[in-house]
Amino acid sequence: MIRYAMVIDTQLCIGCGDCVVACKTENKLPAGLNRDWVVEATRGRYPDLTTEFRSERCNHCSHATCVHACPTGASHLWKDTNIVLVEASKCTGCKACIAACPYDARLIMSPDGYVDKCTFCHHRVETGQDPACVSSCPTHCMHFGVLNDPNSAVSRLLATRQQKVLLEETGNQPNVYYLT
Amino acid sequence: MLEEVLVTVRANPHIDPVLTVWTWEIPAYLFMGGLTAGIMLFASLMVLRGKEEDFPFVARKLPLWAPIALSVGMLFLFLDLSHKAYVWRFYTAFQPASPMSWGSWILLLVYPVSILLAACTLREGYPWLGRLVDRFRAGTAIIDFACRHRAAVAQWGVVLAVFLGFYTGILLSAFSARPFWNTGFLAPLFLISGMSAAAAVVLLGTRNEYERQTFTRIDIVLITVKIALIALLLVNLATGSRVQIEASQMVFGGDFAIPFWVFFVIPGLMVPLVLEYLELKGQRRAWMMISPVLALYGGYMLRHLTVDLGQTSSYVSYVNTFDPALLELLR
Numbered sequence: 001m002i003r004y005a006m007v008i009d010t011q012l013c014i015g016c017g018d019c020v021v022a023c024k025t026e027n028k029l030p031a032g033l034n035r036d037w038v039v040e041a042t043r044g045r046y047p048d049l050t051t052e053f054r055s056e057r058c059n060h061c062s063h064a065t066c067v068h069a070c071p072t073g074a075s076h077l078w079k080d081t082n083i084v085l086v087e088a089s090k091c092t093g094c095k096a097c098i099a100a101c102p103y104d105a106r107l108i109m110s111p112d113g114y115v116d117k118c119t120f121c122h123h124r125v126e127t128g129q130d131p132a133c134v135s136s137c138p139t140h141c142m143h144f145g146v147l148n149d150p151n152s153a154v155s156r157l158l159a160t161r162q163q164k165v166l167l168e169e170t171g172n173q174p175n176v177y178y179l180t
Numbered sequence: 181m182l183e184e185v186l187v188t189v190r191a192n193p194h195i196d197p198v199l200t201v202w203t204w205e206i207p208a209y210l211f212m213g214g215l216t217a218g219i220m221l222f223a224s225l226m227v228l229r230g231k232e233e234d235f236p237f238v239a240r241k242l243p244l245w246a247p248i249a250l251s252v253g254m255l256f257l258f259l260d261l262s263h264k265a266y267v268w269r270f271y272t273a274f275q276p277a278s279p280m281s282w283g284s285w286i287l288l289l290v291y292p293v294s295i296l297l298a299a300c301t302l303r304e305g306y307p308w309l310g311r312l313v314d315r316f317r318a319g320t321a322i323i324d325f326a327c328r329h330r331a332a333v334a335q336w337g338v339v340l341a342v343f344l345g346f347y348t349g350i351l352l353s354a355f356s357a358r359p360f361w362n363t364g365f366l367a368p369l370f371l372i373s374g375m376s377a378a379a380a381v382v383l384l385g386t387r388n389e390y391e392r393q394t395f396t397r398i399d400i401v402l403i404t405v406k407i408a409l410i411a412l413l414l415v416n417l418a419t420g421s422r423v424q425i426e427a428s429q430m431v432f433g434g435d436f437a438i439p440f441w442v443f444f445v446i447p448g449l450m451v452p453l454v455l456e457y458l459e460l461k462g463q464r465r466a467w468m469m470i471s472p473v474l475a476l477y478g479g480y481m482l483r484h485l486t487v488d489l490g491q492t493s494s495y496v497s498y499v500n501t502f503d504p505a506l507l508e509l510l511r
Contacts, residue, residue: 017188037190039498042183053187065357071281072269090269093262095194095201096280102357102495104199107192113262167495169421170356 002081003062003147004120006134007154007163008055009179012141015040015053019133019142023057026121026132030110035118036133052180055133055142058105058118059166059174060084069100074115078122082175085122088114102170120144147175185499197500199358199491205260207483210348212253213287214374214479215381216294217345219246222378223297224337227330235394237386240305245381246294254287279354283347290340296333299326345371348483352490359420360427361490365413370483372409376402377479380452380472392468396456399475403453406482410449427493436489444485448478 015038023029023036036057043050060082067075067084074090075097077083086097091114098106098115109116121131125144129135134142145154154177157163161179168174194201223243226232232239261267271288275281299322303310313319326333349367356362379399386392417428431440455471458464 015187020188033192034188034190037186038188040185040187042185043181045181065355068275068277069280069355071273071275071278071284072266073273073275074269088263089266090273091263092266092269093264094260094280095262096278096355098195098201099199099355099491100357104195104494104496107195108201108262110193113264114266115263170495 001077002079003175004060004081004083004125005145005147005154005158005175005177006057006120006131007143007145007157007177007179009141009143009157009161010052010054011179012139013038013053013055014139016138018136018138019055022132022136023118026124027119033107033110033116035105035107035116054166054178055137056103056105056166057133057176058084058101058120059103059172059176060118060120062173062175063171065100065102065170065172066097066106069096071096078119083120083122083125084117085119086115086117088112088116091115102167102172103174183499184497190498190500199494202260202487202491204484205256207480207487209253209256209260210351210370210483210487211377211480212249212256213348214345214370214483215377216246216250216253216290216374217341217348217371218375218378219243219249219381220290220294220297220337220341221345221375222382223301224334224341227297227334228338235391236388237391238382238395240301241385242378242382243294243298243301244306244309247291247298250287250290250294279347279351283351286340286343286347290344293333293336293340296322296326296329297337299323300330300333342371345374348374352486355490357495358490358493359423359495360417360430360493361486362424363413363416363420365409365416366486369406369409369413372402372405373479373482376406377476380475380479383472384469393460396460399472400453400456400460403449403456403475403478407449407453410445410482423493423495427489430489430493436485436492440485444478444481447474448481452478 017038020034020036020038036055039054039056041052062082064084071094072090072092074087076085078085093113106115106117124131130144134144143153143157145152147155149155157179158177163177163179165174165177190196219242222238226235226239258267270284274285302313302323313323346367349370352361353363353366376399379395379402382395383392414428417424430436452471452474455467459468
């Protein structure tokens with residue numbers, strides 16, 4: 001299985017939200033719906049505070065509970081990769097996958113009613129491009145690539161920098177990493 | 181201190197600020213599923229134990245309500261779907277890791293068995309309906325087939341009823357992402373609750389004193405077990421991981437405390453338990469219709485609160501500063 005990963009450098013992210021705009025534009029999302037979002041996490045006690053910006057989205061987990069929960073196979077893995085997609089023509093809108101996602105990364109497409117989510121822009125990945133959010137980042141804090149290749153940019157970053165993933169305790173094995 | 185604020189807009193309907201993808205339809209579906217399981221279990225056990233004469237309502241009239249409750253439940257499930265035109269997709273795949281997929285196929289087995297269980301009792305339980313069905317050759321054939329294989333149908337009825345009752349709980353407990361649901365106690369709790377609902381239907385429908393007395397006793401045991409399972413569920417959560425501890429605390433304080441204790445535990449569990457005990461002692465007979473109605477109400481509230489609590493309990497707790505109402509001001 002080809003394992004795609006996104007690596008986001010929280011030391012460089014300024015929380016501008018360009019990734020969010022790029023996603024909405026690239027994927028023509030209706031008003032009011034978002035596949036990605038930015039979190040500002042403040043830790044500590046005034047005046048000793050640290051702030052971290054995180055661009056978040058579906059983690060395209062290696063153990064994708066949403067795919068397991070889907071009763072129809074609408075939620076599936078794209079080709080032989082970890083990229084989780086939803087096939088609208090198989091989705092009944094039962095919303096089991098939404099309940100199964102600990103990141104609340106899924107949404108109900110309006111007005112159609114099928115479930116939608118981040119696709120890692122697989123239509124761009126297919127042609128060798130980065131996802132729209134990665135391409136548009138003005139601080140170049142986002143990186144995308146294949147984890148199976150030890151020489152890829154994402155593998156090198158993870159080999160040389162401190163990192164974390166979100167909600168590791170869920171056992172979902174997420175594939176969006178944050179450099180700290 | 182850790183504060184996580186969403187700095188870009190995220191107001192996906194039914195996801196933000198808290199998950200509300202399932203409203204009344206899923207609790208109602210789970211309630212009807214549990215009721216069906218309870219009805220099938222009691223009706224099948226009567227056949228297998230040969231107690232049809234002692235329990236005329238359960239043996240002759242109750243079985244018909246299983247396919248009816250199941251149909252109403254499936255209607256509620258259908259109403260919940262947000263992409264309704266594709267409902268048939270449930271039956272073009274079997275996903276072994278998905279409890280909902282197991283459930284949809286189990287329902288497909290439960291349907292014919294519940295109909296066969298009811299068919300053999302039609303002529304005695306509902307003579308007018310029996311005569312109506314007998315007008316059609318296929319109807320007569322089904323009734324005759326059901327009566328010839330009554331024991332086998334009842335055996336299947338017991339097995340499928342337990343599967344169905346457990347499934348209504350496992351459907352929720354399998355979601356590890358929702359801490360309040362992620363406990364093995366939901367499956368037996370929902371099965372017992374379904375049986376209690378079926379016992380309440382018997383108490384509402386029977387005119388036989390022995391049947392009423394016996395099912396009052398049965399319901400007292402079931403409600404007591406239900407209370408014990410709810411207590412164990414809360415202990416299980418309160419001694420779990422951080423998110424599970426937070427989930428258990430929702431019923432002891434905050435928005436869910438009053439609905440849980442004042443609108444569920446007291447009127448849905450405690451009051452029917454006391455009333456049924458008094459009825460058994462021969463007191464307050466005029467109130468005997470109130471306790472089964474409250475027991476049914478408690479059965480629904482259990483599922484409604486469980487579904488709501490599960491959706492509210494979460495691994496993420498972002499502060500969402502976006503107010504969709506502000507957007508309206510710009511229009």
